[in-house]
Amino acid sequence: MQDVAAEAHIHRLQESFNALNYSAEETLDVYGLMLLARLTDEYLADLRTKGLMTGGVSCKGHEAIQVVCARELVVGTDYTLPYYRDLALVIAMGMPLYDIFLNHLGSEADPNSGGRMRPAHWSSRKLGIVSSSGVAATHILHAAGIAFAAQIRQSSAITAAFFGEGATSEGDFHEALNFAGIHRVGALFICENNGVALSTPQSRQMKVKHVVDRASAYGVHGMLVDGSNVFAAAAAIRDAATRARSGGGPVLLEAIIPSQMRMREQPDIYDPVYGLRAFLLQSGKLTEAADTEMRETFTQKIEDAYKLALSADKAGIFAVQDYVYADNPAVNVQEHLQTETSFNIEETLQHD
Amino acid sequence: MTERTISMVEALREGLREEMGRDERVVLLGDDIGSAGGIFTATMGLREEFGGGRVWDMPLAENGVVGVGIGAAIGGLRPVAEVQFADFLLSAMSQIVNEAAKLRYRSLGQWSCPIVIRAPYGAGLAGGPDHSQSVETLFAHIPGLKVVAPSTPADTKGLIKASIRDEDPVIFLEQKSLYHQRYGVVSDDEDYVIPLGRAIVRREGKDVSVITYGAMVFESLFAAEMLQREQIDLEIIDIRTLQPLDIDTIGESVSKTNKAIVFHEDTRFSGIGAEIAATIGEELFEFLDGPVIRLGAPFAPIPAKPSLEKEIIPNAAALANAVRRLSRY
Ligand SMILES: Cc1ncc(C[n+]2csc(CCOP(=O)(O)OP(=O)(O)O)c2C)c(N)n1
Numbered sequence: 281m282q283d284v285a286a287e288a289h290i291h292r293l294q295e296s297f298n299a300l301n302y303s304a305e306e307t308l309d310v311y312g313l314m315l316l317a318r319l320t321d322e323y324l325a326d327l328r329t330k331g332l333m334t335g336g337v338s339c340k341g342h343e344a345i346q347v348v349c350a351r352e353l354v355v356g357t358d359y360t361l362p363y364y365r366d367l368a369l370v371i372a373m374g375m376p377l378y379d380i381f382l383n384h385l386g387s388e389a390d391p392n393s394g395g396r397m398r399p400a401h402w403s404s405r406k407l408g409i410v411s412s413s414g415v416a417a418t419h420i421l422h423a424a425g426i427a428f429a430a431q432i433r434q435s436s437a438i439t440a441a442f443f444g445e446g447a448t449s450e451g452d453f454h455e456a457l458n459f460a461g462i463h464r465v466g467a468l469f470i471c472e473n474n475g476v477a478l479s480t481p482q483s484r485q486m487k488v489k490h491v492v493d494r495a496s497a498y499g500v501h502g503m504l505v506d507g508s509n510v511f512a513a514a515a516a517i518r519d520a521a522t523r524a525r526s527g528g529g530p531v532l533l534e535a536i537i538p539s540q541m542r543m544r545e546q547p548d549i550y551d552p553v554y555g556l557r558a559f560l561l562q563s564g565k566l567t568e569a570a571d572t573e574m575r576e577t578f579t580q581k582i583e584d585a586y587k588l589a590l591s592a593d594k595a596g597i598f599a600v601q602d603y604v605y606a607d608n609p610a611v612n613v614q615e616h617l618q619t620e621t622s623f624n625i626e627e628t629l630q631h632d
Numbered sequence: 633m634t635e636r637t638i639s640m641v642e643a644l645r646e647g648l649r650e651e652m653g654r655d656e657r658v659v660l661l662g663d664d665i666g667s668a669g670g671i672f673t674a675t676m677g678l679r680e681e682f683g684g685g686r687v688w689d690m691p692l693a694e695n696g697v698v699g700v701g702i703g704a705a706i707g708g709l710r711p712v713a714e715v716q717f718a719d720f721l722l723s724a725m726s727q728i729v730n731e732a733a734k735l736r737y738r739s740l741g742q743w744s745c746p747i748v749i750r751a752p753y754g755a756g757l758a759g760g761p762d763h764s765q766s767v768e769t770l771f772a773h774i775p776g777l778k779v780v781a782p783s784t785p786a787d788t789k790g791l792i793k794a795s796i797r798d799e800d801p802v803i804f805l806e807q808k809s810l811y812h813q814r815y816g817v818v819s820d821d822e823d824y825v826i827p828l829g830r831a832i833v834r835r836e837g838k839d840v841s842v843i844t845y846g847a848m849v850f851e852s853l854f855a856a857e858m859l860q861r862e863q864i865d866l867e868i869i870d871i872r873t874l875q876p877l878d879i880d881t882i883g884e885s886v887s888k889t890n891k892a893i894v895f896h897e898d899t900r901f902s903g904i905g906a907e908i909a910a911t912i913g914e915e916l917f918e919f920l921d922g923p924v925i926r927l928g929a930p931f932a933p934i935p936a937k938p939s940l941e942k943e944i945i946p947n948a949a950a951l952a953n954a955v956r957r958l959s960r961y
């Protein structure tokens with residue numbers, strides 16, 4: 281039974297792959313990013329288990345949709361509004377691992393927020409990642425506003441906001457989609473539906489079967505994708521981004537994320553990283569040896585970044601009132617927060 | 633440059649219009665602000681003049697108005713959001729307090745939120761408990777926000793222009809019963825800008841300092857006239873902005889008169905007057921001849937019926953009594 285289902289999943293991946301037209305290099309890039317995110321996520325989890333770190337949120341199971349979204353967003357032009365679950369997204373957008381560890385260590389040297397926010401609240405002007413708060417759904421409205429501003433300024437930028445299905449119960453979600461629909465703004469609303477919000481199951485969160493069922497109520501284009509099928513997700517987000525970029529209006533895209541239990545019990549069907557690996561191996565796009573080498577390289581990079589972050593002793597960079605207002609910036613962030621690593625996503629993904 | 637007598641709402645509109653002409657990033661958003669010109673006519677004619685791209689009629693959702701406005705600010709515009717009554721700012725509290733106020737701080741200045749959020753506040757138009765509140769101190773308490781509450785047409789114009797040019801979120805509160813008053817003259821100079829955080833001595837006097845803002849400025853002026861006949865000379869300080877608060881101007885006045893009364897239509901309990909009185913007590917203790925008196929509304933909602941509303945809001949007579957009491961020291 282299990283094998284039949286696994287075969288069927290690989291078959292689905294193959295079909296989606298065929299429809300997508302990814303080159304061999306693109307395919308391995310996507311796998312590399314998903315794997316890097318997974319290994320980083322596991323490394324962080326391990327540090328938490330050992331009591332060496334607190335805070336942060338796992339992106340396990342969410343890698344596929346996050347990575348393919350990152351690839352559609354143009355760094356330097358588009359706006360990205362992640363939520364705390366989007367580790368793979370920010371890694372794929374090019375946030376250095378060093379910064380990710382500084383962030384999780386709550387270091388003042390963390391360029392995201394210098395220890396002012398708890399881990400996983402990302403911000404990078406350079407990457408177009410808009411500072412996220414710890415308040416569910418507020419940023420969905422910001423995305424609508426940013427996208428409308430882009431429309432008014434006749435900019436080609438699109439804006440993508442990410443959130444869980446629980447956050448869609450907030451009024452901000454409704455207000456944002458309502459506004460976005462009225463003005464047909466170039467925004468992507470990406471719901472990573474993992475079926476649970478803390479302890480609350482989807483059935484206690486909403487009556488509809490899918491978040492995307494609400495799209496038509498806002499005059500917003502809705503798309504539903506399987507978050508375990510990276511190629512289907514890639515095709516969907518490519519269409520969504522094209523639509524938003526060409527004046528076709530906003531898209532509400534819901535990715536069904538497998539539950540942690542399902543991922544554990546049937547990884548070959550549900551775990552997006554595991555399933556992709558099986559597909560790549562079976563179709564000869566990846567060898568066991570190359571996979572092992574990739575893992576070793578990434579693990580080394582992750583460890584190096586963590587150690588470098590640990591050693592970055594930067595206490596006392598900011599006074600408590602710095603950046604409360606524009607007239608007390610006190611220090612120049614760029615001066616104090618130079619990224620002290622040569623980490624480079626392209627370089628990391630080089631696999632010859 | 634000429635100076636004319638215009639109403640407060642005309643001065644406000646003029647300030648908005650000039651800033652929209654000066655900087656194309658300035659956009660207005662709010663409910664019924666376009667063809668209707670806003671329920672108090674603050675934006676009348678601006679949609680016709682600048683077009684729909686600059687004046688956005690928003691769905692009826694205050695949290696949405698503010699949240700979209702914050703996004704527009706992040707996206708490079710200079711939004712001025714209108715909320716029809718300050719009472720409804722409370723629906724947007726998380727957006728204002730957790731988002732607008734914190735964006736610069738939490739991102740180490742990578743992102744900022746130069747938005748102005750305007751709303752009519754206060755009593756005097758029989759609005760009742762949910763259309764008459766004084767909400768200014770709620771916002772003055774939040775690091776990252778600036779809070780403005782002008783009393784005259786000239787200040788309204790100068791301060792709205794400064795607020796729009798400011799790099800940080802500004803809560804701009806307009807005392808709704810003052811919209812049509814025409815106190816003083818207003819400059820038509822396009823660079824008539826009043827820096828935020830500066831109080832003004834509305835009336836010079838030597839005996840008692842009254843520290844006030846908004847509609848109570850005019851009650852203070854009436855009281856000063858009444859008291860002049862009794863040879864009591866009031867000095868009236870109009871703080872104009874609650875955050876930042878101009879403690880220096882207050883200090884100068886109190887160290888001269890040695891007597892201070894803080895006076896506002898917000899509740900006496902925990903109104904901004906409590907903060908001002910405490911600061912005076914702490915920093916100017918040696919100068920004081922008597923207690924710092926706080927005069928504000930009793931701790932109750934604002935009723936709609938005009939006679940009841942009149943009863944709850946402090947006035948010139950109440951101030952005059954307090955001044956007489958303090959003068960005995
Ligand atoms: C406004 C608000 N209310 C409550 C919380 C506490 N909280 C943090 S995460 C969370 C669950 C969110 O679930 P979902 O949106 O489905 O995202 P997921 O974590 O499942 O990816 C809650 C309730 C919050 N951060 N913000």
Ligand SMILES: [Mg+2]
Nearest residue numbers: 444445476477
């Ligand atoms: Mg969830």
